[in-house]
Amino acid sequence: MANTAQIQVKGVNKIFRTGDKEVVALRDIQLEIPEGQFVCLLGPSGCGKSTLLNAIAGFSLPSSGELIANGKAVTQPGPDRGMVFQEYALFPWMTVEQNIAFGLEIKGMSKGDITARVSKLLAMLGLSDFRQRFPKDLSGGMRQRVAIARVLALDSPIMLMDEPFGALDALTRRNLQDELLRIWAELKKTIIFVTHSIEEAIYLADRIIVMTYRPGTVKKDLLIEMPRLRDPSSAEFNQLKRELGQLVMEEQQRHHNDELKMAVVD
Numbered sequence: 001m002a003n004t005a006q007i008q009v010k011g012v013n014k015i016f017r018t019g020d021k022e023v024v025a026l027r028d029i030q031l032e033i034p035e036g037q038f039v040c041l042l043g044p045s046g047c048g049k050s051t052l053l054n055a056i057a058g059f060s061l062p063s064s065g066e067l068i069a070n071g072k073a074v075t076q077p078g079p080d081r082g083m084v085f086q087e088y089a090l091f092p093w094m095t096v097e098q099n100i101a102f103g104l105e106i107k108g109m110s111k112g113d114i115t116a117r118v119s120k121l122l123a124m125l126g127l128s129d130f131r132q133r134f135p136k137d138l139s140g141g142m143r144q145r146v147a148i149a150r151v152l153a154l155d156s157p158i159m160l161m162d163e164p165f166g167a168l169d170a171l172t173r174r175n176l177q178d179e180l181l182r183i184w185a186e187l188k189k190t191i192i193f194v195t196h197s198i199e200e201a202i203y204l205a206d207r208i209i210v211m212t213y214r215p216g217t218v219k220k221d222l223l224i225e226m227p228r229l230r231d232p233s234s235a236e237f238n239q240l241k242r243e244l245g246q247l248v249m250e251e252q253q254r255h256h257n258d259e260l261k262m263a264v265v266d
Contacts, residue, residue, distance in 0.1 A: 004034065004035065005032035005033060005034055005068075006033060006034060006035040006069065006070060006157070006158065006190050007031070007032070007033040007056060007067075007068070007069050007158065007190065007192070008031070008032055008033075008066070008067070008068040008069075009029050009030060009031040009032075009033075009052075009056070009065070009066075009067055010030065010065055010066040010067070010068070011028055011029070011030060011064070011065040011066065012026055012028070012029040012030075012052070012055060012062040012064070012065035012066070012067060013026055013027055013028060013029075013062060013063050013064045013065055014026040014048070014051055014052075014055065014060075014062050014063050015063045023214065024214065024215035025048045025051045025214060025215065025216055026048045026051055026052060026055075026062065026215060026216045026217075027215035027216065027217050028065075028217060029052060029065070029216070029217065029218060030218070031209065031218065031221075033190060033192065033207075034190075035157070035188075035190055036188045036189070036190055037190055037191075037206050037207060038184055038190075038191045038193070038204060038205050038206045038207070039190075039191065039192050039193065039205060039206065039207045039208075039209060040193045040194075040195055040200070040201035040204060040205035040207070040208045040209070041053065041192065041193070041194045041195070041209050041211060042195060042196075042198065042201045042208050042209065042210050042211070042244065042248065043196075043210055043211035043212070043213070043216075043219075043248060043251055044196065044213060044248060044251050044252040045196070046213055046214050047211040047212060047213050047214065047216045047251060048211055048214065048215070048216025049194040049211055049216070050162055050163075050194055051216065052211075052216065053160050053162055053192060053194050054162075055067060055074070056069065056074065056081065056158075056160060056192065057077055057081055057083050057160050058074050058075065058076045058077040058078060058081065059077060059083075061074070061075070069081060069158060070157060070158070079107075079154055079156060080156055080157055080158060081156055081158045081160055082151035082152070082154055082156035082158065082159050082160065083151065083160045083161075083162070084144075084147055084148055084151050084159065084160070084161045084162070084164045085147070085162055085164070086162055086163045086164055086166050086167060088135070088140075088143040088144055088146070088147045089147060090135045090143060090146055090147060090150075091135075092134065092135050092136060093134075094134070094135075095131065095132050095133060095134055096122070096127055096130050096131050096132070096133050096134075096135075096138070096146050097118055097122070097131040097132065099135070099146055099150055100118045100121055100122070100146065100149045100150045100153050101114050101118050101153070102150065103150060103153055103154045104117065104118070104153055104154070107154075117153055118131075118153065121149040121152055121153055122149070124149075124152075124183065125145045125146075125148065125149050125179065125183075126145070126179075127142070127145055127146065127149065130142065139172070140167060140168050140172065141168055141172035141175065141176060144164055144165065144168065144176060145176070145179070147164070148164070148179075148180070148183075152183070152187070156189075157189060157190060158189065158190045158191075158192070159189045159190070159191045159192075160191075160192050161191060161192070161193045161194065162194045163194050163195055163196065164176075164193075165177065165200070166195070166196070166197075173200075177200065177203055177204060178229070180204070181204065181228060181229070193205070198241055198244045198245055198248060199232055199241060201244070202224060202226075202230065202232075202237060202240055202241060202244070203230050203232065205224055206223065206224060207221070207222065207223050207224065208220075208221075208222045208224060208244065209221055209222075210222070210244065210247050210248065210251075211251075212251050212254075213251040213252070213254040213258070214258075219247060219251065220244075220247055222244075224240070226240075
């Protein structure tokens with residue numbers, strides 16, 4: 001793994017303003033993420049995980065501070081940063097094959113090259129038998145495989161994933177976690193993965209960034225040194241789960257207390 005940071009987050013702040021109200025979503029975020037690292041952003045609702053991810057993606061730029069990806073300042077979305085959403089974001093009128101090929105057609109890739117790349121991804125993700133199906137004909141897990149394949153087709157060095165497995169049942173979720181780890185090991189992408197699940201973060205990540213409830217800051221930056229594949233029933237796994245659970249629950253309690261104060265004011 002290279003020592004040079006592929007993603008740099010330098011003193012990033014994000015403020016949302018609605019009328020005369022101001023909400024500080026992110027405060028002084030400082031991070032360096034090396035090439036090929038699998039990073040999970042962990043924390044309760046309201047801690048700014050998705051806000052930070054969207055800033056890195058270029059969808060919602062910070063109010064102040066600097067973001068650098070692949071040596072360039074982030075000023076807008078770009079093909080070097082592929083995004084996988086929880087909602088699948090597939091075109092319902094396109095087949096599986098057409099959804100995966102869409103970005104490649106926009107880039108102007110030749111038909112032969114598109115066919116070769118799409119076929120490779122269909123095989124990699126177990127979708128070859130479904131290439132002519134439409135999203136409505138697929139399960140949630142299969143739709144998410146298509147969404148991941150569509151991002152992989154663009155060959156972005158950075159994959160940004162916003163709770164991509166959050167709506168799936170436990171078995172499908174674990175299967176896709178294993179698929180993602182296999183793809184990551186093969187393709188060496190840098191992944192930033194947002195999750196509420198402590199177990200998911202430990203199972204997947206090289207590194208877990210625990211964020212505080214609003215304003216979102218880095219509460220804990222932890223390297224995970226357990227070998228893969230990790231056993232959620234092991235003593236080491238559960239010890240780490242307890243430690244992270246304590247950190248997250250502290251922030252969840254802050255969130256709860258804040259809501260109680262707002263209810264009293266209202």
